[in-house]
Amino acid sequence: MSRKVEIxxxxxxxxxxxxxLDGCVGFSVENAGVTVALFGYDGSGRPFDLPPxxxxxxxxPSGYEFHKTxxxxxxxxxxxxxxxxxxxxxx
Numbered sequence: 508m509s510r511k512v513e514i515x516x517x518x519x520x521x522x523x524x525x526x527x528l529d530g531c532v533g534f535s536v537e538n539a540g541v542t543v544a545l546f547g548y549d550g551s552g553r554p555f556d557l558p559p560x561x562x563x564x565x566x567x568p569s570g571y572e573f574h575k576t577x578x579x580x581x582x583x584x585x586x587x588x589x590x591x592x593x594x595x596x597x598x
Contacts, residue, residue, distance in 0.1 A: 544582070
């Protein structure tokens with residue numbers, strides 16, 4: 508049985524939207540909006556700051572996968588644009 512990696516795109520435009528990391532071997536988050544975004548594991552209380560125009564990339568060593576759900580909030584406006592690119596394992 509071979510495993511493949513699919514590229515999955517997601518967007519977030521409002522506070523408290525979520526995206527799943529289940530099966531991801533890596534992902535990137537790009538702030539394509541005009542306000543600072545905060546994102547992190549849903550309910551963790553330790554978000555990452557992501558200024559407008561910046562991208563954060565997260566990768567794991569071979570054989571490991573991300574799990575859980577992440578959520579985002581946008582400072583000052585409650586709306587913005589995050590572009591999420593996920594690299595998801597599939598059978």
